[in-house]
Amino acid sequence: MAVANSFVTGGSFNCDYLSSTSCSSSSSPSVDHQVRFFGSRRRIKPLVYWTRSHSLSPKCELSSDSVVKNGKKESRTSSLSALELLKTSAADRYTKESSSIMVIGLNIHTAPVEVREKVSIPEAQWPQAIRELCSLNHIEEAAVLSTCNRIEIYALALAQNRGIKEVTEWMSKFSGVPVTELCQHRFLLYNQDATQHLFEVAAGLDSLVLGEGQILAQVKQVIKNGQGVPGFGRKISELFKRAITTGKRVRTETNISSGSVSVSSAAVELALLKLPEYSSSTARVLIVGTGKMGKLVIRHLVAKGCKKMVVVNRTEDRVAAIREELTDTDIVYKPFSELLACAAQADVIFTCTASKAPLFIKESVQALPSVNFEDGDQKLFIDISVPRNVEPSVAELEGAGVYNVDDLKEVVEANKEDRLRKKMEAETIIAEEVKQFEALKDSLETVPTIKKLRAYAERIRSAEVDKCLSKMGDDIPQNKKKAIYDLSLGIVNKLLHGPMQHLKCDGAENRTLSEILENMHALNRIFGLDTEISVLEEKVRAKMEQNQKQSS
Incomplete structure (x- = not known):
């Protein structure tokens, strides 16, 4: 992950603050490890495996404290305990003049898709998540960025260590993943490092596909969803606005996006790579979902010469709009009730919906009528959804190949070298923008x-x-x-x-x-x-x- 020059592992932060169960290396064998991101080494602290809770209103419980008075053990109230600890703990006293901007997250570099899908927060729930995060004792402002490649929470914390503790516990309660497991995949960045990381994200330097453009639109959605939400305050708002400016400037001045692939185009490339006996014009293609990713998949298929495809969607309106735009392509609409029947007739199936439950499970795929594949042929499932739309066990079936967003690296490596040269130019621009934002942030103090x-x-x-x-x-x-x-x-x-x-x-x-x-x-x-x-x-x-x- 292309972040600041020193990827923060928590500094003085002790994992014992996170939970009564320590996150030390004795309990988690991979608590402190290194990952190479685009040629540079970053040291990271990790996070968790989990089952999603459908509640979006977890309360961060502060551990109770006790004192001995007149020979009896008495319990203090949680708020008093927290405030006293706040003022007396050497690691947690207010020794700085300002709040800390921090990011707590999991991304494609630190966590596999089976973890990320459990931590992901649907875009419609971002405002509620901001409100709940800002109801925590030490979080003043917050923002959520959740995509297929990352889930990152940006926060303005009144006390850094306690802010980390509260946000991590909130993530654990929201997702159902234990705090100790979250530590295996989480990364932490503070202040200028957090700023630089977000700027690199917006510029496409932290994406699986270097320079990809879709992430900038997703960063813009953070501001759109945060408008008018209590807790999406001035500093966090300015941070994201400056990130968008940086992302635009990098793309304009370095041309880093020219000839680059997006997740959707990489998915199409991967499908053609895995189906070499088919041409783009003869492969029977099924696309499930017509959201942003689904529409991009359709466009990239057309660019590769695919002239006929079946699209399964809940309504026909979006399919009709795409059909009007791509007049030279035969796009057949089918409702979700015919999903399995359409899958039986397809050579390659792209899934790109927001469904929280798998659309294809092992039993249903196993029951599909034979498509008369020759020896060695496979029905391909290219699943670029998070949470995943195709159950992993489908890959156990003979004649079925399952690929998800983490499998796109094979395609991405092929055209990364040229953009890596442009990445150096982008980093110079980002350094300038970080300096300007830090001056703005300092002036606010x-x-x-x-x-x-x-x-x-x-x-x-x-x-x-x-x-x-x-x-x-x-x-x-x-x-x-x-x-x-x-x-x-x-x-x-x-x-x-x-x-x-x-x-x-x-x-x-x-x-x-x-x-x-x-x-x-x-x-x-x-x-x-x-x-x-x-x-x-x-x-x-x-x-x-x-x-x-x-x-x-």
């Missing part, structure tokens, strides 16, 4: 102090103007009142100009972030403003109280 300082000055200015006007009587002309108001405003603005300049992170003065944060702390002390640390603690306390009210 001082916004609360800027606002508080302005409010502090405005209260003094307003009070002094009112005091002055009251001494001057009620018969003051309006133009003189305005002159006094403008005078007071001018004085305040000139006095604040210097401090405000020293809080800006626009790069104009070449100040480092540490210098700007020092200035922020100095102004907080001088004018008695609230510090960022107290703001974070207040946010956590408020969220705990809110969650207690909801659960009572």
Whole structure:
């Protein structure tokens, strides 16, 4: 996976924070291993095997604590325990001035499809997932990106380690996968590394197919689904907007997508590779599903010379629209009730639906009427759905070949070399965009102090103007009142100009972030403003109280 220069394994994060069951290497033999992504080595921390729960409302349970008082063991409330641990634990105290952006995810590089399909979150449920993630005590903002190749949760955490713990437990309860198993496949990235990873995802550098274009549209869907959802806040929203800008810029300036294949085109290539005795014009083709992926499969088949195909879909409307677009192709619509009958007559079957249950199971495929295959021939199932539409056990049948998204690497390797050269150009662009976003993000850190300082000055200015006007009587002309108001405003603005300049992170003065944060702390002390640390603690306390009210 093409991510930041050092793929974060958790840093100071200890897996014991995740669960009462440790994720150490003694219990999970593959907790810490290396994977090669496009020629570079990244160290990763992993995640889980699971059975999906249909509930989207798991609560992250905080472990209770106990104390000894007057010789008796007493239990504290979970919220009190969490807050006390928050303030006393050396690993979890608020030692930073700002929240952390982090990504917790599984993708094609770290987890097989049988794991990813259990963790995946349907697009229609992304808004609800954001709301639930942001109801956790230490998660302020969140976003979900779930595709056939990845499930990634981006979050703005008030406390990094506890944020990881809460999100991981939420994923476990949503999916039914134990936390210890999630650790076998999960990766973690923080702040600038998380930013760089998302930018590389949007640019197509982290895809199975280097430079593929569909992922950019999927990143755009994150913003579309997050609009108006509480928890899809300013920082996460800006992060995804900048990722889209980066993805567009990479494709425009490097031409990395030219001649590249997408998942759908790779699926078509794989089918033709596995059916060498058939030409694209003679193979009997069945496509199941006409969503985004299904329509792309149809277009790529037509580009390869396929002039006749059967499409099974729940309704005929989408098929009719595709038929109007591709007038030179004979596209036959069949309802889902005729799925097995159509499969019996097909040489290759592409499945690309959002069905959570398999459409083809071993028993039903085994019962299909013979298609009179010659020796060595196979009925091919090219399954590019996540969750999978074809039960893995179908591959055990003689005369049946089953391939899923993880099997497309064979096709992708053939034309990767040229795009790898373009990848180096793309990385230069991404580094520039990451730097710009970090400057924007850093500038947001001082916004609360800027606002508080302005409010502090405005209260003094307003009070002094009112005091002055009251001494001057009620018969003051309006133009003189305005002159006094403008005078007071001018004085305040000139006095604040210097401090405000020293809080800006626009790069104009070449100040480092540490210098700007020092200035922020100095102004907080001088004018008695609230510090960022107290703001974070207040946010956590408020969220705990809110969650207690909801659960009572």
